Amino acid sequence: xxxxxxxGILGYGAYVPMNRLKGSEICRIWGGYESPxxxxxxxxxxxDAVTISVECAKYALKRANxxxxxxxxxxxxTESKPYAVKPCGSIVAEAIGATPKVTAADYEFACKAxxxxxxxxxxxxxxxxxxxAMAIGADTAQGRPADxxxxxxxxxxxxxxxxxKSNSTIAxxxxxxxxxTDTPDFWRRGLEMYPRHGNRxxxxxxxxxxxxxxxxxxxxxxxxxxxxFTYAVFHQPNVKFPIKVARTLGFTMDALKPGxxxxxxxxxxxxxxxxxxxxxxxxxxPGDRILVVSYGSxxxxxxxxxxxxxxxxxxxxxxxxxxxxxxRKRYIDYSTYVKIRGKIIR
Amino acid sequence: xxxxxxxxxxxxRYRLIGSRCSKCGExxxxxxxxxxxxxxxxxxxxxxxxxxxxxxxxxxxNPPKEYEKxxxxxxxxIELDDGLKIISQLVDLEPEEIKTGMxxxxxxxxxxxxxxxxxxxxxxxxxxxxE
Numbered sequence: 001x002x003x004x005x006x007x008g009i010l011g012y013g014a015y016v017p018m019n020r021l022k023g024s025e026i027c028r029i030w031g032g033y034e035s036p037x038x039x040x041x042x043x044x045x046x047x048d049a050v051t052i053s054v055e056c057a058k059y060a061l062k063r064a065n066x067x068x069x070x071x072x073x074x075x076x077x078t079e080s081k082p083y084a085v086k087p088c089g090s091i092v093a094e095a096i097g098a099t100p101k102v103t104a105a106d107y108e109f110a111c112k113a114x115x116x117x118x119x120x121x122x123x124x125x126x127x128x129x130x131x132x133a134m135a136i137g138a139d140t141a142q143g144r145p146a147d148x149x150x151x152x153x154x155x156x157x158x159x160x161x162x163x164x165k166s167n168s169t170i171a172x173x174x175x176x177x178x179x180x181t182d183t184p185d186f187w188r189r190g191l192e193m194y195p196r197h198g199n200r201x202x203x204x205x206x207x208x209x210x211x212x213x214x215x216x217x218x219x220x221x222x223x224x225x226x227x228x229f230t231y232a233v234f235h236q237p238n239v240k241f242p243i244k245v246a247r248t249l250g251f252t253m254d255a256l257k258p259g260x261x262x263x264x265x266x267x268x269x270x271x272x273x274x275x276x277x278x279x280x281x282x283x284x285x286p287g288d289r290i291l292v293v294s295y296g297s298x299x300x301x302x303x304x305x306x307x308x309x310x311x312x313x314x315x316x317x318x319x320x321x322x323x324x325x326x327x328r329k330r331y332i333d334y335s336t337y338v339k340i341r342g343k344i345i346r
Numbered sequence: 347x348x349x350x351x352x353x354x355x356x357x358x359r360y361r362l363i364g365s366r367c368s369k370c371g372e373x374x375x376x377x378x379x380x381x382x383x384x385x386x387x388x389x390x391x392x393x394x395x396x397x398x399x400x401x402x403x404x405x406x407x408n409p410p411k412e413y414e415k416x417x418x419x420x421x422x423x424i425e426l427d428d429g430l431k432i433i434s435q436l437v438d439l440e441p442e443e444i445k446t447g448m449x450x451x452x453x454x455x456x457x458x459x460x461x462x463x464x465x466x467x468x469x470x471x472x473x474x475x476x477e
Binding site: 018044045046050051054055058082083094095097324325328330 | 361477
């Protein structure tokens with residue numbers, strides 16, 4: 001999909017909570033022999049998808065250096081809504097000062113809800129309906145105790161502010177491509193606390209089929225090969241999947257590495273791909289081309305091609321880089337984890 | 347706190363907005379309608395600095411109802427960079443790490459929940475500055 005007017009990213013911000021639970025600690029409790037990641041970020045008791053979104057949004061605003069009243073859309077992609085009915089988007093919009101002349105809502109599409117918000121924001125800006133639009137992917141992901149997912153489900157997110165391409169945008173969009181089918185690989189029914197998944201079914205017919213479909217579709221439409229991209233970000237539910245998809249498509253590890261945050265953060269669900277893009281932008285230089293492909297169960301992928309602009313070097317130290325959040329940590333044990341994640345019923 | 351009261355104050359709690367007397371320059375938080383220094387009614391919204399330093403602090407071990415799950419937690423007297431002193435919970439640090447003079451910044455957090463079906467009250471707390 002191409003826009004009528006070229007859209008760019010004006011600012012981005014990331015946030016990862018401070019608590020870390022080691023994979024080895026989960027192995028100790030449940031008798032696992034190997035964790036798919038080293039450690040994962042866990043939100044504190046007073047944090048949720050809204051507070052994470054607000055943190056990201058404030059950093060993005062600072063970097064974009066715009067008046068929040070000029071933001072015409074605030075969309076939060078999450079599957080960890082604190083309220084079943086009451087939008088996260090309106091709370092975030094109020095907290096950053098974007099209210100009341102703003103459209104706000106929440107997106108749900110499992111782990112690609114954040115990039116689904118990208119698509120809408122890009123469309124709104126490109127059409128001229130709004131001057132600036134903010135898309136956030138943030139989650140405090142749920143995992144059933146002892147389930148394979150418990151090793152990876154994590155908390156964190158990133159926010160992006162879109163506007164028309166100018167000297168102030170740090171990267172502009174060349175095109176996007178969405179690839180969606182009805183594939184029941186992972187789901188959570190209403191009022192259920194934890195999701196269920198199809199184990200190995202979440203691989204080939206789900207993650208790989210959709211990510212590869214979206215990536216090839218976008219590259220085909222733009223006439224690019226993997227060698228045309230400096231960096232690539234693929235949804236990262238674990239370490240193995242994004243590496244396998246990169247190798248299958250023909251991307252190098254050097255292209256993948258800056259955005260691969262999952263080993264030390266975990267799978268932040270709707271925050272995963274936006275966080276990977278934020279981490280990649282921390283390293284990127286003007287002229288670099290970045291392929292971004294999310295994946296959300298249910299199932300689908302959004303692919304984007306961004307070209308980094310000169311403004312990336314402007315005020316680079318204004319916000320903490322993603323690595324600062326990765327290194328800011330406090331280890332917790334499993335008992336603290338189940339307490340702060342509300343897994344103990346008092 | 348009642349839902350209407352929370353709603354009335356949310357903008358100020360979310361964004362750390364106080365009031366400033368147009369006549370004598372005094373800053374207040376929470377905001378006031380009448381200046382307690384010069385009695386002027388000419389007060390305007392004033393965005394407070396989100397950074398400051400810890401002046402004093404204590405650990406709450408016997409918290410009020412609805413804060414029990416957070417105990418023990420720290421509460422600090424913080425002098426903001428614009429000179430105003432406010433009281434706030436301190437987060438993302440252990441009691442033994444807290445020091446007078448430590449640089450802190452506002453963070454958006456859950457303050458209180460009205461059970462599992464009531465509203466979630468959000469607002470500011472303070473944490474060590476992330477640079």
